[in-house]
Structure formats: C-alpha cells, structure tokens
Amino acid sequence: MNTFILITVLLLFMVFSYQIGKKRVLKTASSENIKLHSLPGYYGVYIAVLCGLPALFLTGVWLSLENQILELILLSELPNKISSLSAGEIDLLVNDIRNVASNNISSREPSESVLSAALRYNQLKSISLFSLAVSCLVVCILGLSIGLKKLDPTLRARPIVEGVARWTLLIASIIAVLTTIGIVLSLIFESIRFFEVVSPLEFLFGLNWSPQTALREDQIGASGAFGAVPIFAGTLLITLIAMLVSVPVGLLSAIYMAEYASSQVRGIVKPVLEILAGIPTVVYGFFAALTIGPSLRGFGDSLGLGVASESALVAGLVMGVMIIPFVSSLSDDVINAVPQSLRDGAYALGATESETVRQVVLPAALHGIVGAILLAVSRAIGETMIVVMAAGLAANLTANPFEAVTTVTVQIVTLLVGDQEFDSAKTLAAFALGLVLFLVTLVLNVIALVVVRRYREEYE
Amino acid sequence: MSNNFNESISELKPDLSEARLRKRYRAETRFRIYGIAAILFAIGILALLLGSIITTGFSAFTxxxxxxxxxxxxxxxxxxxxxxxxxxxxxxxxxxxxxxxxxxxxxxxxxxxxxxxxxxxxxxxxxxxxxxxxxxxxxxxxxxxxxxxxxxxxxxxxxxxxxxxxxxxxxxxxxxxxxxxxxxxxxxxxxxxxNFTLFSAGDSREPELAGIWGAAVGSFLTLIVTLALSFPVGVMAAVYLESFAPKNRWTDLIEVNINNLAAVPSIVFGLLGLAVFLNFLGMPRSAPVIGGTVLALMTLPTIIIAGRAALNAVPPSIQEAALAMGASPLQAVTHHVLPLAMPGILTGTIIGMARALGETAPLLMIGMVAFIVDIPKSFTDPATVLPVQVYLWADAPERAFVEKTSAAILVLLLFLIVMNLAAVILRKRFEKRW
Structure with a gap:
C-alpha cells in the first residue's frame, strides 16, 4: 500500500514540476523577449520527465530487487543452525516469516525465533521503504534542479520530449516480448530443477503418473511416479472428442452462414454463436458437471454402458461446444475470402450450390480451414476450467471415452493449488507440464499462422 | 495434365437423366439441412446452458x-x-x-x-x-x-x-x-x-450466509489493476507498431510474438505469475494487484491487436494533412490519428476486460482461490473474484451451494452482457466508415 502512496506522490511531483517548467519558461521568454523554440507545454513535460522518470525507474528496480535482498539479509541474520537445513526447509521458513510479518494465517504456530525474525523483516521492510522514499526525493530534486538550470527559451524541448516518448512507446511494445521471455525462462528454470530429480525420458515416456504418493518429505521424488504419457493421452482423447463436436458443427454452420443464409438470419445467428464464445469457461465447467454429466450418465446406464460421471466424453462434448464459435468464425472469414469468380465458374458449369461448396469452395479454402482447426486444437489443449471441473483427477491410460481421464491442465491445477512446498518434485512437475503445454500450443499456433498467411496470399 | 483431361472428357458421357437430377437436388437439400442442424445444435446447447443455470439459480435470489x-x-x-x-x-x-x-x-x-x-x-x-x-x-x-x-x-x-x-x-x-x-x-x-445477504456478504461455509459481494469487489479491484496496466501499455505498443516501428526483423519479431502471446493458454500466464511475481518478486499472494497484473499481461495482446486494427483503419490522408500543416509525426498521431481510432481501441479494450473478468485458471495459480470471508479493502488484501467464487462454490459439498453457484454465474453473465453491450454500442455510435 505504501508503494502506491509513493508512486502517487511521484506523479504529483511530476504534475507540479510540469507547471513550474511551463511557467518559468514563459516568464523568461516574455521578460527577455525571445521566441520559444517549442510550445510551452513541451518545456513543462521536459522538466516533469527529468524530475519524475529517474525516480520512477529507481522505484521499479528497487521493488523488483527488494525481496531477494531482504531475504539474503534475513537469512544471514538468522541463527547459525539454519545452515544445516535443506533449501526447501529454508524456503518454508522464509515463507513462514513472511506470513507472520504480513499477519497472514500461517500454516503452523509461529515459534519464538520466527516471530522475532518477522519483526526484523518488517523493520527491514520499513527501512527499505524509507530509504527508497528518501532516494526518490533526492533524485527528484536533482532532476528538477538540473532541468531548471538547462531551461531556456532556446532549448529544443520538443525533439527531446518526443525522443523520450518514442522510447517509451518502444518499451511498451517490448513488454509483450518480455512477457514471452519471462514465460519461457520461468518454465525452463523450474523444469530444469524438476529434471534434476526425474529424468526427462521417464517424464516423457513413462506410463505411470502418481505424484501424490510421497509419504515422507525426504523421499519426495524418489517415490512419486512422473510418467506423463497417461496425461498426454487423456489430453489428446478429450481434445479429439472436442474436435469431433466442434469441427463439423462449426464448419457446417459457417458454410450455411456464408453460402445460404440471408443477411437477416446471419445478423441474428452470428451474434448468438458469439455468445457461446463469450461465456466464461468456468460456466461451461459448471454446466458440464451439473447438467451434462449426470444426464449422460443416466443415458449410459439406460443403455447398459458404464459411463463415469467425470468421463472424457462429458468434458470433450462441452469443450467442443465452447470451441464451435471459434471454428465457425475463423472458417467463415476463410470461406468469405474465396473469390466469387470461383463460385460463378462452378454455377456456370451447372453445379448445385452444395456441389460448389464441396468441390470448389472447400478445396479452395482448405488451407485456412486447416489453420482454423489447428488453432482450435491448441485452444482445446490449453483449456483449463472445463476439464478441471468435469474431467477426472486420476491418470488413466485408456482410449475409452466413457472412463475418467485427466489432462495436462488439470494436473497443473491440482499440483499447484492449495498448500504446497515449493521445490518438491510434485510442484516442479507442474512447471514441466506447463513447458510441454506451452511448446505444443506454440508449435500449433506457429504452424496455423503460417498456413493461414500463405493461404491469404493466394487470393490477394 | 491437359491430355488426361481431354481423354476423360471424351470418355465421360454426362448422365442427364431426371433421376440423377433428383438425386443431386436431394443432396442439395440434405446439405442445407446439415447446416441448419449444426446451427440449431449450437443454439440449442446455448439455450440449454442458459436455461439450466437460470432455473437453478433464480431461486437463490430469495x-x-x-x-x-x-x-x-x-x-x-x-x-x-x-x-x-x-x-x-x-x-x-x-x-x-x-x-x-x-x-x-x-x-x-x-x-x-x-x-x-x-x-x-x-x-x-x-x-x-x-x-x-x-x-x-x-x-x-x-x-x-x-x-x-x-x-x-x-x-x-x-x-x-x-x-x-x-x-x-x-x-x-x-x-x-x-x-x-x-x-x-x-x-x-x-x-x-x-436475499440481501447474497449481494452484501463475503464467502461463508454456510450457504445461507454466503454472498458474492466479496468476490465482486475483488473482481472490481482486479479489473482496475488490469485496465490501468494493459490499456496504456497496449495503446502505446499499438501506436509504436503502427506508426513508428521501422520495417525490420525486430519489428517482425515483436509482431509474431504478440500474435503468439494471444494464443498462449491462460494457465501458462498463471505459471508465470507464480514463478515470477510470487516467488521471485515476493508480491502478496491472493492479492488483486498481482491477479490484475497477470490478467493485464494476458489481455495485452488483445488490446494491441485491436488497437492496431483501429489505428490502421484511420485513412493515411489525415496523418499526411497533419504533417503538411507542420505537426511532428508524434503530434500527428497523438492529436489526430489516435483520437479518431479511440472508439475502436476502447471497444477492443472492453472486450479484453470482459475476457479478463471471466478468466479463472491463471488466478488459481496465484492463490486467489482461498476461502476469504472479508470484503477486500485494498489492492493488496487477499481477495477472490467472481469466476473463482463460482469454481469454489461449484466444488462445495452442500447441495444448497448449487443454486448459489448458478446465481453467481447469473450475476457474472450480467456483467459480461453489460460490458459487451457497451462495446457494441460504442462501435455502432462512434465507428466511422471512411
């Protein structure tokens, strides 16, 4: 909270220095009777940037490093006996101290030393905040005085300010790249730690997945089985079912809308289908668990089939419904992009509308449709809430859609939600699964984008 | 190829009989029916979904x-x-x-x-x-x-x-x-x-005492953080890429990267938040500030893509006119192009916010799934959000939570409808065809 106040104060400082700069330069200009090089506002911004930007930058760097440095100081001050603890136990201890310090509910009753460490932690934190505030103030005043000294009606303020603005724009567009780098690095680092305990071969080709079996802390990783093949198989099974629902329905409705429907029908049906895309996935999950699951189970029982209430079929069906608008809107775009001349040619040869669609339009649009389906597959693989709520938890290696299977995303959620010690193979496994998920969806997306782009070029 | 074609022409004798024509027309009708059936299937499921949630959830309001x-x-x-x-x-x-x-x-x-x-x-x-x-x-x-x-x-x-x-x-x-x-x-x-409690209380173990107000406030705080971070950054990135970026490999890299980021599964953003924001930066667990940051990273590509489309739709003549009048390139963009593109950018932002409002998976990763009774008061208080509340209640063993879950979903859907309607109205009223 105090950081918010600090940043607000800094912003107020910037507004204030803007006013000073603007007034000062107008005054000198009128008293010395010189023409300003730039509009007065630019001088204000020039001063505000000099005053505020370094301080904001300092705050950002400070806050991002604060945590690590405080932890180091804290650990160096703790009694010597902690050097005998393992890295995991130290992490746990630090977590406890932090929880006590922020008045959160701690997992266990805090000991005397933890309490005093928490006090020390809070003290360190307030020292840090105080020194940050002081250094920000110094930097602000320094910037302000430098700026005011340089301030002169002949100063070329506009190019300078615009240079800063361009850099800011560039940095904003790089944030997306930084996010990707952050994702890749965090996934790879945690996965490497995981693969130190479990060999990548066992992870990728092992047939047995039971991360929860660890009984004692020191045998974690030694006892759990981390063969992810059943999870991959379950993910593929559910994705396949989802595709069997969404591709025909999505494609056929896209064809109907593009080729047959009148504009009024399209005006109604299209937004209605888009509602399906706007419904949060957690709602689909609830729908699957509440309505579809029990009714499919009852239906299966009446046929004499043993359908598990958390069967792959339920999750796949509902996921397929969720993806319908995705497939239909993408293929709609693609079908509309097929030149009318191709259709006219087919009609001229006497083809009916459906023959035109099947033998001319669809082959012409095939690239785009394949791209759309690949994007839909990547969407289905990464979908989380529906499977968390409607698919099972146990890793079952089966191709029977009536049985419960689990997926990559379900496992990530179950491994990471709730109480967790960091550093155990169990939680690190989630990052390894995340890495696989990220890579697979990335490859699918890249292929899809390339396919779609190449297709677009064909008719443009 | 052409040789082959000529041969097959000479071999083929077109079957012009009535029977074949009728067959072809029947195929035509069937094909149309498939299309209608597909649309009806999708609409039917939508109706079933909404119907089942309304019928189970309506009674929770009393x-x-x-x-x-x-x-x-x-x-x-x-x-x-x-x-x-x-x-x-x-x-x-x-x-x-x-x-x-x-x-x-x-x-x-x-x-x-x-x-x-x-x-x-x-x-x-x-x-x-x-x-x-x-x-x-x-x-x-x-x-x-x-x-x-x-x-x-x-x-x-x-x-x-x-x-x-x-x-x-x-x-x-x-x-x-x-x-x-x-x-x-x-x-x-x-x-x-x-049932006033439903709209004024936080979570509770007792269904009759549980409410969604805590989650709604949490959602609100989270969305404010998301908006405050993703809107300015997204608009600036869109302006840079559309108006200032040189055409080179780096710009291509940024573009490809943004397109890919838009398709990364949301749960991966949760893993990022867990590894970087929680474990590395030590930000407070379960807090709206970190949830909002993760969702901001997730919605950023949406806003950038919508922003670029909107900026691209403004005709270059406007920018050229501004430049001709002596404006600097940055002035031309910020004074003329950006205001004209604003309705489009806002529409994209609202749609991005609506997606962020319905998002659950990444928030589970960063601990916003805790049982929280108190109404959050600040951005760093532990909080939960509406979709996570739905998830928590859907998991609760008490039968009475089923109607509460449906009621929470109805409220969530209401918010989403309002946001999407706002986007549609914004688009209809301010969109200019050049």
Whole structure:
C-alpha cells in the first residue's frame, strides 16, 4: 500500500514540476523577449520527465530487487543452525516469516525465533521503504534542479520530449516480448530443477503418473511416479472428442452462414454463436458437471454402458461446444475470402450450390480451414476450467471415452493449488507440464499462422 | 495434365437423366439441412446452458425466513448473575434465540431432538438477534418478533428443492423438522424475501450466509489493476507498431510474438505469475494487484491487436494533412490519428476486460482461490473474484451451494452482457466508415 502512496506522490511531483517548467519558461521568454523554440507545454513535460522518470525507474528496480535482498539479509541474520537445513526447509521458513510479518494465517504456530525474525523483516521492510522514499526525493530534486538550470527559451524541448516518448512507446511494445521471455525462462528454470530429480525420458515416456504418493518429505521424488504419457493421452482423447463436436458443427454452420443464409438470419445467428464464445469457461465447467454429466450418465446406464460421471466424453462434448464459435468464425472469414469468380465458374458449369461448396469452395479454402482447426486444437489443449471441473483427477491410460481421464491442465491445477512446498518434485512437475503445454500450443499456433498467411496470399 | 483431361472428357458421357437430377437436388437439400442442424445444435446447447443455470439459480435470489418471538432478558448481559453487565454487543444471543425456538415447540425435550430443532434456523441467527437489539436498544426485557434466516436445508425444502417424497434416510431434512416447519408455516411464521445477504456478504461455509459481494469487489479491484496496466501499455505498443516501428526483423519479431502471446493458454500466464511475481518478486499472494497484473499481461495482446486494427483503419490522408500543416509525426498521431481510432481501441479494450473478468485458471495459480470471508479493502488484501467464487462454490459439498453457484454465474453473465453491450454500442455510435 505504501508503494502506491509513493508512486502517487511521484506523479504529483511530476504534475507540479510540469507547471513550474511551463511557467518559468514563459516568464523568461516574455521578460527577455525571445521566441520559444517549442510550445510551452513541451518545456513543462521536459522538466516533469527529468524530475519524475529517474525516480520512477529507481522505484521499479528497487521493488523488483527488494525481496531477494531482504531475504539474503534475513537469512544471514538468522541463527547459525539454519545452515544445516535443506533449501526447501529454508524456503518454508522464509515463507513462514513472511506470513507472520504480513499477519497472514500461517500454516503452523509461529515459534519464538520466527516471530522475532518477522519483526526484523518488517523493520527491514520499513527501512527499505524509507530509504527508497528518501532516494526518490533526492533524485527528484536533482532532476528538477538540473532541468531548471538547462531551461531556456532556446532549448529544443520538443525533439527531446518526443525522443523520450518514442522510447517509451518502444518499451511498451517490448513488454509483450518480455512477457514471452519471462514465460519461457520461468518454465525452463523450474523444469530444469524438476529434471534434476526425474529424468526427462521417464517424464516423457513413462506410463505411470502418481505424484501424490510421497509419504515422507525426504523421499519426495524418489517415490512419486512422473510418467506423463497417461496425461498426454487423456489430453489428446478429450481434445479429439472436442474436435469431433466442434469441427463439423462449426464448419457446417459457417458454410450455411456464408453460402445460404440471408443477411437477416446471419445478423441474428452470428451474434448468438458469439455468445457461446463469450461465456466464461468456468460456466461451461459448471454446466458440464451439473447438467451434462449426470444426464449422460443416466443415458449410459439406460443403455447398459458404464459411463463415469467425470468421463472424457462429458468434458470433450462441452469443450467442443465452447470451441464451435471459434471454428465457425475463423472458417467463415476463410470461406468469405474465396473469390466469387470461383463460385460463378462452378454455377456456370451447372453445379448445385452444395456441389460448389464441396468441390470448389472447400478445396479452395482448405488451407485456412486447416489453420482454423489447428488453432482450435491448441485452444482445446490449453483449456483449463472445463476439464478441471468435469474431467477426472486420476491418470488413466485408456482410449475409452466413457472412463475418467485427466489432462495436462488439470494436473497443473491440482499440483499447484492449495498448500504446497515449493521445490518438491510434485510442484516442479507442474512447471514441466506447463513447458510441454506451452511448446505444443506454440508449435500449433506457429504452424496455423503460417498456413493461414500463405493461404491469404493466394487470393490477394 | 491437359491430355488426361481431354481423354476423360471424351470418355465421360454426362448422365442427364431426371433421376440423377433428383438425386443431386436431394443432396442439395440434405446439405442445407446439415447446416441448419449444426446451427440449431449450437443454439440449442446455448439455450440449454442458459436455461439450466437460470432455473437453478433464480431461486437463490430469495431466502426463507422464520419469525421468532425473541425475549431479550436483561440477564442476557449479566452472564455471572453478579450485576456486572457486559456491553450489549457481547451478550449470549444464541441462548435467547434457542429459547424462543424451544418456546414455540414445548414438546421437544430430548437433547437430540433439540439439536435437530436448532438446525431449522441459520447458525447466523444470533448475529441477527444482536443486530436487532443494537439498533433498537430499548427492546431489553421486551419480546420482539424478528425474522430470522432459516438454515439452508429448510430453505431448500421451502423452495421444493428437497422433495418430501424421498425416503427420510436419504433426505437432508428429517421428518420431525418437516413437521415443525409445517407448523411454523401454518402460524404464518415463514416467508420468502429478497436475499440481501447474497449481494452484501463475503464467502461463508454456510450457504445461507454466503454472498458474492466479496468476490465482486475483488473482481472490481482486479479489473482496475488490469485496465490501468494493459490499456496504456497496449495503446502505446499499438501506436509504436503502427506508426513508428521501422520495417525490420525486430519489428517482425515483436509482431509474431504478440500474435503468439494471444494464443498462449491462460494457465501458462498463471505459471508465470507464480514463478515470477510470487516467488521471485515476493508480491502478496491472493492479492488483486498481482491477479490484475497477470490478467493485464494476458489481455495485452488483445488490446494491441485491436488497437492496431483501429489505428490502421484511420485513412493515411489525415496523418499526411497533419504533417503538411507542420505537426511532428508524434503530434500527428497523438492529436489526430489516435483520437479518431479511440472508439475502436476502447471497444477492443472492453472486450479484453470482459475476457479478463471471466478468466479463472491463471488466478488459481496465484492463490486467489482461498476461502476469504472479508470484503477486500485494498489492492493488496487477499481477495477472490467472481469466476473463482463460482469454481469454489461449484466444488462445495452442500447441495444448497448449487443454486448459489448458478446465481453467481447469473450475476457474472450480467456483467459480461453489460460490458459487451457497451462495446457494441460504442462501435455502432462512434465507428466511422471512411
């Protein structure tokens, strides 16, 4: 909270220095009777940037490093006996101290030393905040005085300010790249730690997945089985079912809308289908668990089939419904992009509308449709809430859609939600699964984008 | 190829018979029917989804209440009988509530039966009794009729969700409780009122005391953080890429990267938040500030893509005119192009925000899934959000949470509809065709 106040104060400082700069330069200009090089506002911004930007930058760097440095100081001050603890136990201890310090509910009753460490932690934190505030103030005043000294009606303020603005724009567009780098690095680092305990071969080709079996802390990783093949198989099974629902329905409705429907029908049906895309996935999950699951189970029982209430079929069906608008809107775009001349040619040869669609339009649009389906597959693989709520938890290696299977995303959620010690193979496994998920969806997306782009070029 | 084609032409003798024509027309009709069936299937599922949620959730907006005649004895505030009075707020209200209930059914004497009797009313009944007395302090030594929430099971019975025809052993409400309830109804001591608790309380283990206000406030705080981070950054990135970026490999890299980021599964952003924001930067767990940051990274590509499309739709002549009048490139963009593109950018932003509002998976990763009773007051308080609340309630074992879950979904959908309508209206009113 105090950081918010600090940043607000800094912003107020910037507004204030803007006013000073603007007034000062107008005054000198009128008293010395010189023409300003730039509009007065630019001088204000020039001063505000000099005053505020370094301080904001300092705050950002400070806050991002604060945590690590405080932890180091804290650990160096703790009694010597902690050097005998393992890295995991130290992490746990630090977590406890932090929880006590922020008045959160701690997992266990805090000991005397933890309490005093928490006090020390809070003290360190307030020292840090105080020194940050002081250094920000110094930097602000320094910037302000430098700026005011340089301030002169002949100063070329506009190019300078615009240079800063361009850099800011560039940095904003790089944030997306930084996010990707952050994702890749965090996934790879945690996965490497995981693969130190479990060999990548066992992870990728092992047939047995039971991360929860660890009984004692020191045998974690030694006892759990981390063969992810059943999870991959379950993910593929559910994705396949989802595709069997969404591709025909999505494609056929896209064809109907593009080729047959009148504009009024399209005006109604299209937004209605888009509602399906706007419904949060957690709602689909609830729908699957509440309505579809029990009714499919009852239906299966009446046929004499043993359908598990958390069967792959339920999750796949509902996921397929969720993806319908995705497939239909993408293929709609693609079908509309097929030149009318191709259709006219087919009609001229006497083809009916459906023959035109099947033998001319669809082959012409095939690239785009394949791209759309690949994007839909990547969407289905990464979908989380529906499977968390409607698919099972146990890793079952089966191709029977009536049985419960689990997926990559379900496992990530179950491994990471709730109480967790960091550093155990169990939680690190989630990052390894995340890495696989990220890579697979990335490859699918890249292929899809390339396919779609190449297709677009064909008719443009 | 052409040789082949000529041969096949000469070999083919077109079948021009009526039968074949009819077959082709039948295929045509079938194909149309497939298309209509596909659309009807999708719409039907949508209707089923909305229908099932509305029918289960609608009853959660009302709440069964039972009238009790509570006698506020003064001994209530003198627990030891020594004349040392405790403040009104710490009296033993549970005792008076239970006594008033026993007075209604003097025939109940056995301990087990009594316990079963107390289960008719909510465990929050003593709080209601206290609240009444605190706002009407002159009621001491008087008997007042107060409407008190029934327990969730009795509420379900009253709403017909627990069927009387089911065998007693399989029913959560026992036969004697039904008898008592029927007696209360006959005495006009039962009513159904609007469920204010649902819209004013935080989460609770008791279905009748649980509300979505805490989650709604959490969603609001989270979305503010998301908007404050993703909108400026997204607009700036879009402006840079559309107007200033040189055409080179780096710009291509940024573009490809943004397109890919838009398709990264949302749960991966949660993993990023967990590894970087929580474990590396030590930001507070479960807090809206970190949830908002993760969602901002997730919505950023959406806003950038929408922003670029909107900026691209502004005709270059406007920028050229500004440049011709002596504006600098940055002035031309910020004074002329950007304001004209703003409706499009805002539409994209609202749609991105709507997606962020419905997002659950990444928030599970960063601990916004905790059981939180208090209404969050700041960006760093532990909080949960509406979709996570839906997830938590959907997992709760009590049957009565099913209707609460559906009600929470209805509220969530209402917000989403409002946001999307705003986007549509914005697009319709301000979009210019050049």
């Amino acid at each position: 709440q069964t209440e039972i009238a009790l005649d509570i006698h506020y004895e003064s001994t209530l505030f003198d627990p030891d009988g020594t004349g040392k009075f405790v403040p009104l707020s710490s009296g033993n209200y549970r005792k008076v509530v239970r006594k008033s209930l026993r007075d209604l059914f003097p025939e109940v004497t056995k301990r087990r039966e009594k316990r079963s009797l107390y289960k008719i009313i909510s465990s929050g009944a003593d709080l209601s009794a206290r609240k009444y007395l605190l706002s009407n302090p002159n009621s001491i030594e008087k008997t007042k009729r107060i409407w008190i929430k029934s327990s969730a099971d009795i509420d379900s019975l009253n709403k017909g969700k627990i069927k009387r025809s089911v065998a007693e052993s399989e029913r959560r409400v026992k036969n004697n409780q039904i008898l008592w309830f029927d007696k209360l109804s006959k005495e006009n001591r039962v009513r159904r009122t609007f």
